[in-house]
Amino acid sequence: MASTRDWFETVAEAQVRAKRRLPRSVYLALVAGSEKGLTSSDNVQAFDELGFRPHVADLPGKRELGTTVMGQDVALPVLISPTGVQAVHPDGEVAVARGAAAEGTAMGLSSYASKPVEEVIAANPKTFFQLYWSGDRDTLLGRAERAKAAGAQGLIVTLDWTFSSRRDWGAPPIPEKVDVKAALQFAPEVLRKPRWLATFLRSGSIPDLTVPNLPLGGAPAPTFFGAYYEWMTTPPPRWEDIAWLREQWNGPFMLKGICRPDDARRAVDAGVSALSVSTHGGNNLDGTPGAIRSLPGVVDAVGDQIEVLLDGGIRRGSDVVKAMALGAKAVMIGRAYLWGLAAGGERGVANVLNVLRQGIDSTLLGLGRASVHDLTRDDVIVPPGFTRDWS
Numbered sequence: 001m002a003s004t005r006d007w008f009e010t011v012a013e014a015q016v017r018a019k020r021r022l023p024r025s026v027y028l029a030l031v032a033g034s035e036k037g038l039t040s041s042d043n044v045q046a047f048d049e050l051g052f053r054p055h056v057a058d059l060p061g062k063r064e065l066g067t068t069v070m071g072q073d074v075a076l077p078v079l080i081s082p083t084g085v086q087a088v089h090p091d092g093e094v095a096v097a098r099g100a101a102a103e104g105t106a107m108g109l110s111s112y113a114s115k116p117v118e119e120v121i122a123a124n125p126k127t128f129f130q131l132y133w134s135g136d137r138d139t140l141l142g143r144a145e146r147a148k149a150a151g152a153q154g155l156i157v158t159l160d161w162t163f164s165s166r167r168d169w170g171a172p173p174i175p176e177k178v179d180v181k182a183a184l185q186f187a188p189e190v191l192r193k194p195r196w197l198a199t200f201l202r203s204g205s206i207p208d209l210t211v212p213n214l215p216l217g218g219a220p221a222p223t224f225f226g227a228y229y230e231w232m233t234t235p236p237p238r239w240e241d242i243a244w245l246r247e248q249w250n251g252p253f254m255l256k257g258i259c260r261p262d263d264a265r266r267a268v269d270a271g272v273s274a275l276s277v278s279t280h281g282g283n284n285l286d287g288t289p290g291a292i293r294s295l296p297g298v299v300d301a302v303g304d305q306i307e308v309l310l311d312g313g314i315r316r317g318s319d320v321v322k323a324m325a326l327g328a329k330a331v332m333i334g335r336a337y338l339w340g341l342a343a344g345g346e347r348g349v350a351n352v353l354n355v356l357r358q359g360i361d362s363t364l365l366g367l368g369r370a371s372v373h374d375l376t377r378d379d380v381i382v383p384p385g386f387t388r389d390w391s
């Protein structure tokens, strides 16, 4: 269906609308990759190197897209990856949760999100809570337990975020708090985006850049920078710390950010039930190959023991099919739904998922596969040198 005012037919069109609607700094914070942006570009471009091997007759009249991830049935193999972004839309992660629920899929909620986990789970009970390794063991456990008490169905621990936030093109400024000084600093770019401003004004709120999922026992929410400081000053975890948290959680547990088969094996030893091959959307070490290049090695190492997902660079349904043909159980998306959120709130998020669903369906048809579960490596042409040898 061609794009209309209320509907976009591709993720690329959602991005165009997001760029048009968002203040420059907010838009740049979404597309940002670290340093030169090598990894964030490769995340997307690597998919272009993979070809298909279509059939033309005996094609299935109906295709099955549903699967199960971390114990949750999902109507399509695309989940919401956690993102800590504060200023895209006043309904923030609640709108994302509603859009995901409308399309029958699960939501990863960032611990740096702008909406409390309790509100998000009310909008989508299929929610996993994401933690960074930040604070001492009691603090980490307290946050996980708060999410569990709210009904979180699984825990995602993100390990692949270091301090490589330098950007060659100039990182967008983020104010420490929203006060008169910040209002004056950002006024010129905000006034150029009246529809974004009007959406926030209509909701009666402005982005306050606090993170409500970190405080425990009714303490006030810290600012994003307060949270960032806590994380930067926390000693990085050892594998035994991961094993400890995994044991405490006692439910579906994902490690996000694995690229290497040896790390994947250690994650299995630590008892995780899922992992996502991920480069943090190109926001970690620049020069790491695009996530899809690392997927086959990780699948070969641990794919028969735990659920292996992929996130990074998914922009169309055919990308999802390529990842599943290379062994992913499902994928997670980041920027794609953030653009949908910017373009149309919860409806925009559902629109993005719907576009991906249609793309998966038509790719399955072309490949002659009746179900996402039937995909194999034989469905894609992998050029020599595509994957990276991590061994």
Ligand SMILES: Cc1cc2nc3c(=O)[nH]c(=O)nc-3n(C[C@H](O)[C@H](O)[C@H](O)COP(=O)(O)O)c2cc1C
Pocket: 029, 030, 031, 043, 081, 082, 083, 084, 085, 110, 111, 112, 113, 130, 158, 256, 278, 279, 280, 281, 282, 311, 312, 313, 314, 332, 333, 334, 335, 336
């Ligand atoms: C603006 C932005 C904020 C993000 N915040 C988080 C976060 O708080 N926690 C997390 O685990 N990953 C975070 N990520 C990484 C995403 O979960 C995901 O790995 C990445 O966006 C996937 O790549 P894609 O954007 O190409 O789909 C963030 C990514 C972006 C673009």
